[in-house]
Amino acid sequence: MAQTVRRILVPIDFSEHSRHALEHALALAEPLGASVDLLHVWVPPRHVAPDTLLLVPGAADASLETTGLTHAGRELHAWLERYRASPVPLQAHIERGHAADTIAHVAERGYDLIVMGTHGRTGLARVMLGSVAQKVATLAPCPVMTVREVEGEASTQGSHAPS
DSSP states (O other): OOOOOEEEEEESSSSSHHHHHHHHHHHHHHHHHEEEEEEEEEOSSSOOOTTEEOOOOOOOOOOOHHHHHHHHHHHHHHHHHHHTTSSSSEEEEEEEEEEHHHHHHHHHHTOEEHHHEOOOOOOOHHHHHOOOHHHHHHHOSEEEEEEEEEEEEEEEEEEEEOO
């Protein structure tokens, strides 16, 4: 039995891959009457404590985490405004954590579909860097659609997390 899609989650990292995924999600959502939520996961740096103070001339002292989340919030707001004219209801969220785990955890909040961009790495690059999209597809409680740009044109690959 097919599941009704009412809420779509689109994880974004502010890349062109994310933009293509968002555009696909909006195209899917409109005829379904679904809403789209953008999610940016701020990943704390591995080798620097997130509470490390940044000293920027002319600015108040702030932790790396505060600075990173503030910057991500501005970027996310700009993305939201860029697509505000869409007839699809849009919301945006920022979470802190490891990307794949956090995306899957957020998806447990009642999302019917995740649409996300992928860099389409293969070979050694994929082994060394991993694939957030692949990990999300494994962990997610709902279907995951990946959108990958091929030779300047976006293509989609369907994937589904185990039930």
